[in-house]
Amino acid sequence: MLSAAFASQLINLCAAVLLLLSFSMLAQRRTVALVNLFTLQGLALAASTLVVAASTGQNHLYYSAALTFALKVLLLPWILHRLIRRLDVQWETEGRLNVSVTMIVGLLVVIFAFGLAEPISALATTVTRSTLGIALGVVLLAFLMMITRSKAVSQVVGFLAMENGLFFAATSATYGMPMLIELGIALDVLVAVLVLGVFFFQIREQFDSLDLQHFESLKEK
Amino acid sequence: MELAALLASPLAGALILGLLGARSFAPELNAAFSLATFLAACAVTLTVVAQGPMLLWNDQFFLDPFNVFLVALTAFVGFTTALFSRSYMHVECDQGRLNPGRMRLFHSMYQLLSFTMLLALLANNMGVLWVALEAATLSTVLLVSLYRTAASLESAWKYFILCGVGIALALFGTILLYFAAERLLGAEGMSSLLWTRLNEVKEQLEPQVLALAFVFLLVGYGTKVGLAPLHNWLPDAHAEGPTPISAVLSGLLLNVALYAVIRCKVLVEGSLHSQLPGQMLMGFGLLSALLAAFFLWRQRDIKRLFAYSSIEHMGIATFAFGMGGPIANFAALLHMTVHSLTKSAIFFAVGHAAQKAGTQVMDDIRGLVALSPTVGWGLMLGTIAILGVPPFGVFASEFLILTTAMREQPWAPPILLCALGVAFAAIFSRVQPMVFGEATGKRLAHTPALVPVFVHLAMVLSLGLYIPPYLADWYRQAAVLIGGAGQ
Numbered sequence: 139m140l141s142a143a144f145a146s147q148l149i150n151l152c153a154a155v156l157l158l159l160s161f162s163m164l165a166q167r168r169t170v171a172l173v174n175l176f177t178l179q180g181l182a183l184a185a186s187t188l189v190v191a192a193s194t195g196q197n198h199l200y201y202s203a204a205l206t207f208a209l210k211v212l213l214l215p216w217i218l219h220r221l222i223r224r225l226d227v228q229w230e231t232e233g234r235l236n237v238s239v240t241m242i243v244g245l246l247v248v249i250f251a252f253g254l255a256e257p258i259s260a261l262a263t264t265v266t267r268s269t270l271g272i273a274l275g276v277v278l279l280a281f282l283m284m285i286t287r288s289k290a291v292s293q294v295v296g297f298l299a300m301e302n303g304l305f306f307a308a309t310s311a312t313y314g315m316p317m318l319i320e321l322g323i324a325l326d327v328l329v330a331v332l333v334l335g336v337f338f339f340q341i342r343e344q345f346d347s348l349d350l351q352h353f354e355s356l357k358e359k
Numbered sequence: 360m361e362l363a364a365l366l367a368s369p370l371a372g373a374l375i376l377g378l379l380g381a382r383s384f385a386p387e388l389n390a391a392f393s394l395a396t397f398l399a400a401c402a403v404t405l406t407v408v409a410q411g412p413m414l415l416w417n418d419q420f421f422l423d424p425f426n427v428f429l430v431a432l433t434a435f436v437g438f439t440t441a442l443f444s445r446s447y448m449h450v451e452c453d454q455g456r457l458n459p460g461r462m463r464l465f466h467s468m469y470q471l472l473s474f475t476m477l478l479a480l481l482a483n484n485m486g487v488l489w490v491a492l493e494a495a496t497l498s499t500v501l502l503v504s505l506y507r508t509a510a511s512l513e514s515a516w517k518y519f520i521l522c523g524v525g526i527a528l529a530l531f532g533t534i535l536l537y538f539a540a541e542r543l544l545g546a547e548g549m550s551s552l553l554w555t556r557l558n559e560v561k562e563q564l565e566p567q568v569l570a571l572a573f574v575f576l577l578v579g580y581g582t583k584v585g586l587a588p589l590h591n592w593l594p595d596a597h598a599e600g601p602t603p604i605s606a607v608l609s610g611l612l613l614n615v616a617l618y619a620v621i622r623c624k625v626l627v628e629g630s631l632h633s634q635l636p637g638q639m640l641m642g643f644g645l646l647s648a649l650l651a652a653f654f655l656w657r658q659r660d661i662k663r664l665f666a667y668s669s670i671e672h673m674g675i676a677t678f679a680f681g682m683g684g685p686i687a688n689f690a691a692l693l694h695m696t697v698h699s700l701t702k703s704a705i706f707f708a709v710g711h712a713a714q715k716a717g718t719q720v721m722d723d724i725r726g727l728v729a730l731s732p733t734v735g736w737g738l739m740l741g742t743i744a745i746l747g748v749p750p751f752g753v754f755a756s757e758f759l760i761l762t763t764a765m766r767e768q769p770w771a772p773p774i775l776l777c778a779l780g781v782a783f784a785a786i787f788s789r790v791q792p793m794v795f796g797e798a799t800g801k802r803l804a805h806t807p808a809l810v811p812v813f814v815h816l817a818m819v820l821s822l823g824l825y826i827p828p829y830l831a832d833w834y835r836q837a838a839v840l841i842g843g844a845g846q
Contacts, residue, residue, distance in 0.1 A: 258538070258567070258571065312534065312541050315533075319487065323530070337504065340504060353513040
């Protein structure tokens with residue numbers, strides 16, 4: 139058992155790192171670097187879950203920390219890197235991204251998230267309650283990232299970062315969802331990445347590119 | 360026991376068809392698995408008729424008046440769609456639009472989709488409900504892009520991203536729900552997410568948390584229902600995917616998503632003691648119905664036309680659930696049932712019509728009655744039924760919704776009538792020349808499978824004239840369960 143004060147410092151540190159990583163993902167143009175940032179985010183998530191587990195003695199959180207580590211630090215980044223190599227898009231960068239505007243919008247989004255989470259945090263009894271605002275911030279930043287990207291791989295990384303934020307929210311508000319549900323969610327995420335991996339190849343075969351700006355035909359005229 | 364069979368049959372089907380789905384007998388095998396699922400659903404339904412609602416397997420699964428008829432409906436439409444896809448997919452293969460590998464994918468994913476929908480309906484646990492709905496999205500993504508055309512890939516991507524984001528928001532709502540439950544019930548693990556458990560204590564759940572949770576749940580699951588303004592994925596996914604998938608998406612998956620929204624609404628309304636959730640449902644419902652009705656005018660693709668009509672009808676059902684009270688809920692449940700039957704029948708007829716004409720563009724489809732009277736009349740009757748002409752069941756449910764709205768929410772009927780009128784004019788003026796105009800198409804090599812169309816339409820007709828007592832009983836009990844304004 140860690141001392142409560144020290145543990146809460148550590149958790150806050152992890153939360154801050156998560157938020158910082160979300161912002162750097164928002165500003166990152168290169169797809170490969172984006173996947174690396176996602177790996178780091180997974181690591182911070184696993185670390186914070188581990189600290190919560192150690193400080194509260196919630197045994198199932200050890201499993202969920204291990205699951206996070208295996209899935210989000212090892213397996214998913216490996217799959218994504220492999221996909222990027224096989225699709226030959228290592229040097230792909232996001233062209234139309236306006237970093238400064240995106241960052242300012244991101245700041246506003248985080249303030250909004252804190253405002254939204256405030257009354258919920260006040261009701262929580264967990265040691266991690268102050269981080270609920272950050273968790274929601276991470277979710278909304280990932281959402282923003284998906285909107286601003288036009289590369290298929292970056293959108294998927296955004297989707298996964300969103301799931302990271304949700305997982306963090308579950309840990310900070312309630313010490314994690316029941317284990318079986320968490321396993322179900324992890325399975326869905328894994329399947330989603332595999333399905334999208336297949337999908338990338340189909341898109342490239344059809345469009346000769348993974349840039350979604352080619353997707354214009356289905357707008358309502 | 361029956362429940363195990365009901366869930367095991369489509370799951371086994373998904374695995375076996377994953378191995379054998381490319382063989383020439385795969386469509387028959389697919390239909391056989393769907394038949395097994397349907398028979399198991401019948402057995403389950405009969406048990407419920409005999410013994411009443413039940414909780415099973417450590418309370419993790421349940422059958423109550425609200426989900427039992429949806430289970431039966433899902434299994435039934437799943438079976439008839441499998442029959443339809445047998446002949447439809449043969450033609451697609453012969454025309455060279457699909458190869459055996461993709462047939463394998465189609466059959467396997469079709470069974471998986473049935474499994475996930477049944478799991479979502481039967482699960483008592485709100486977390487399992489979420490996992491099942493997400494899995495349902497994933498199993499349909501690759502089906503929407505089955506033809507690998509540019510448009511189908513685009514629509515599948517849109518479908519995945521929009522529904523993926525939507526369902527992620529619903530997960531946040533579920534986390535908040537769990538948070539509120541844990542505060543009240545203590546750390547009970549799995550059992551604090553059980554719907555029946557939450558329903559018992561809903562009065563004491565923290566209203567502030569539940570209000571926020573409901574916003575996320577409504578937007579999240581609402582995306583999958585196709586509620587405006589998050590409906591964009593729906594017409595694309597319906598138009599570009601193979602027709603059997605359009606039929607089950609429209610007829611079943613939208614219902615399952617709406618079912619999830621209503622389950623959440625019951626809990627939140629109990630906790631809030633206010634009309635807020637109902638008002639939100641009414642707002643989103645009316646907006647969807649109205650927006651869809653006007654978008655109907657701009658459609659050139661026949662499957663897009665009927666996809667927008669699905670948005671309209673889901674909007675009407677959502678509005679009725681929002682009004683609440685025994686009569687409106689009853690009407691909404693009836694509307695879900697008849698819409699599901701009618702819309703899947705229409706998609707069957709549309710599928711054959713598009714194959715005959717070799718196009719989905721409405722201007723190029725003409726004279727179906729001359730080419731094939733059954734397809735033409737099937738489409739015409741289906742259209743009349745969906746437009747709410749008496750004596751079909753859709754008329755009964757829409758009439759009930761309108762009369763209740765006149766009494767409870769006098770501001771709403773003009774908007775509803777406007778949506779219904781615009782939709783009537785838009786759809787009828789398109790379908791009429793397609794059915795009765797000068798013939799242009801060619802004969803099909805295969806005989807179309809139209810038995811499902813007429814069976815569905817006959818059921819809709821009979822529901823308009825006479826609702827079997829046990830079904831009416833379920834509707835009534837479910838309507839009380841769902842509650843709302845009139846309680």
